[in-house]
Amino acid sequence: MKEGPDISRIAALIGDPARANILTALMSGKALTATELAGEAGVTLQTASAHLSKLESAGMIVCRKSGRHKYFTLGGDDVGHALEALMGLAAGAGHLRTRTGPKDAALREARVCYNHLAGEKGIALFQGLLTRGFVKEEEDAHVTLTPKGIGFLTDFGVDIDALMRSKTPLCRPCLDWSARRTHLAGSVGRALLAQMQARGWAARAEGTRVVKFTPSGAAAFEQTFGT
Incomplete structure (x- = not known):
């Protein structure tokens, strides 16, 4: 059995296109609602909620309540740093979005x-x-x-x-x-x-x-x- 940090779980979470879009949206540093993130991910609110639950369980995001509303942010500087590094790898490999x-x-x-x-x-x-x-x-x-x-x-x-x-x-x-x-x-x-x-x-x-x-x-x- 291999020992040490299990990067496969984190990689799998980020690797899903909808979750990747959610995390990218949160790179703005702003707290966003599940509805806003569903729009960013291009999925239904129910599907977005399932994705958010998985990301929160892994510590990739955190949920903050304000009155009746819930807002989501990245889990911390380490998460943002890792995502920016992955964006650099993707750009270097030519994996870019088509919107210009x-x-x-x-x-x-x-x-x-x-x-x-x-x-x-x-x-x-x-x-x-x-x-x-x-x-x-x-x-x-x-x-x-x-x-x-x-x-x-x-x-x-x-x-x-x-x-x-x-x-x-x-x-x-x-x-x-x-x-x-x-x-x-x-x-x-x-x-x-x-x-x-x-x-x-x-x-x-x-x-x-x-x-x-x-x-x-x-x-x-x-x-x-x-x-």
């Missing part, structure tokens, strides 16, 4: 990857942090926050002490599916996106994963992180 157009271009420009910035803007953010010495790539593919980076985050309005108390890793490299290059995940990536939104640089496009930068926000982003 403005929405696709916007997703490649800037989007939410669970709770951090991805797409071309996410890659530019990571490269800017590297160039300025705020983060450092280690030989084991890890990314670490430097003392200079701690100072920058503090000046940028991030509560670094709160991040360090969190169980979430500060910095985590995440392979971007659309460009096959690294963007920044972890609590630092999440905090930077939150601050950019708080400063009015960018906002989420309603009902999608797209992040839209205002002209002044794009200029401020380039001044702060551009290489």
Whole structure:
């Protein structure tokens, strides 16, 4: 008998097209209802409920109640990180969805990857942090926050002490599916996106994963992180 983690169960859960669509929809970081997820999956509400039950039992998603309503989110950063990595593998192998157009271009420009910035803007953010010495790539593919980076985050309005108390890793490299290059995940990536939104640089496009930068926000982003 083989020992160790059983990846076949998780792989089977993700491998179902309807469940894959549900998980992809939750990559927006927003809490969605079973009805909304049924629409995303293209299945009936009854079928979606069965899929949601299986995903919840495996810890892939969590259910939160608000009054009479139930909302579903991804089970945590690890789930989002794994899904983005799988998207990168699929894109690299040429397994892409056929829908193209403005929405696709916007997703490649800037989007939410669970709770951090991805797409071309996410890659530019990571490269800017590297160039300025705020983060450092280690030989084991890890990314670490430097003392200079701690100072920058503090000046940028991030509560670094709160991040360090969190169980979430500060910095985590995440392979971007659309460009096959690294963007920044972890609590630092999440905090930077939150601050950019708080400063009015960018906002989420309603009902999608797209992040839209205002002209002044794009200029401020380039001044702060551009290489």
